[in-house]
Amino acid sequence: MITLADEALVLRRIPYGETSLVVHFFTRNHGLMAAMAKGARGIKSAHRAPLAAMHTLTVQLRLRDMTGMATLHSADILYGRHGLTASPLCLAAAQVATEAVYRGVASGDGNQPLFHALSQTLDGLNRGQSPAETLAKGLAQMLTAMGYGFDMQRCHRCETGTSSLAYSWQSGQMVCSACCRGERFLLLSESACRAFAGSQGEVSLSGEETSLLYRLAVATLEKHGKAKLVSDTFFRQYLGW
Numbered sequence: 001m002i003t004l005a006d007e008a009l010v011l012r013r014i015p016y017g018e019t020s021l022v023v024h025f026f027t028r029n030h031g032l033m034a035a036m037a038k039g040a041r042g043i044k045s046a047h048r049a050p051l052a053a054m055h056t057l058t059v060q061l062r063l064r065d066m067t068g069m070a071t072l073h074s075a076d077i078l079y080g081r082h083g084l085t086a087s088p089l090c091l092a093a094a095q096v097a098t099e100a101v102y103r104g105v106a107s108g109d110g111n112q113p114l115f116h117a118l119s120q121t122l123d124g125l126n127r128g129q130s131p132a133e134t135l136a137k138g139l140a141q142m143l144t145a146m147g148y149g150f151d152m153q154r155c156h157r158c159e160t161g162t163s164s165l166a167y168s169w170q171s172g173q174m175v176c177s178a179c180c181r182g183e184r185f186l187l188l189s190e191s192a193c194r195a196f197a198g199s200q201g202e203v204s205l206s207g208e209e210t211s212l213l214y215r216l217a218v219a220t221l222e223k224h225g226k227a228k229l230v231s232d233t234f235f236r237q238y239l240g241w
């Protein structure tokens with residue numbers, strides 16, 4: 001038996017039997033890990049509260065080898081995000097963020113930049129700061145951490161290297177000014193380009209740029225990931241997008 005201790009975020013919970021749960025964790029050092037949490041849905045279970053929301057946990061997992069399913073030995077809240085439950089929109093955004101990681105990464109891939117990007121996004125949503133913009137920028141950072149980031153240095157059509165790109169609605173890509181002549185295009189601000197490139201820090205997006213970044217991020221995830229994002233439909237309905 002191996003015992004692993006790690007920081008973890010809950011990506012998915014699947015009820016199992018009468019009171020148990022199969023929990024998919026995203027851990028800081030070991031990536032995606034599935035664990036059986038025996039009796040975790042029971043009223044008296046110590047695991048019930050930590051697993052119920054999107055807190056950063058410290059978990060101890062026991063497993064026979066690194067390929068099989070682990071058993072959850074302990075879960076404690078390291079950093080709580082109780083604010084998320086106060087806003088249905090922030091919670092819906094947090095569900096998109098966690099599902100994006102669940103769909104986008106393979107089992108057992110440790111990815112600390114991605115863990116950091118997801119944690120930061122959940123923190124922003126927990127503070128209740130403009131959920132759509134926080135999520136859109138967070139998804140761009142997560143895509144970069146997964147290696148699917150947007151190329152903001154090169155025209156997608158003629159492949160010329162340039163930093164002055166516009167979004168072409170026709171091709172759904174970033175193209176140079178020569179390539180989008182006569183088409184419907186959206187010029188992005190410098191801050192939007194930085195956000196699209198997944199850079200951290202204070203960048204401010206317009207409503208249109210936020211919605212575009214979000215839709216591009218989801219489309220990119222669905223192209224590379226395992227399946228369609230279920231939580232996306234719900235989130236868009238909420239925002240009326």
Ligand SMILES: [Zn+2]
Pocket residue numbers: 155156157158159160175176177178179
């Ligand atoms: Zn071009």
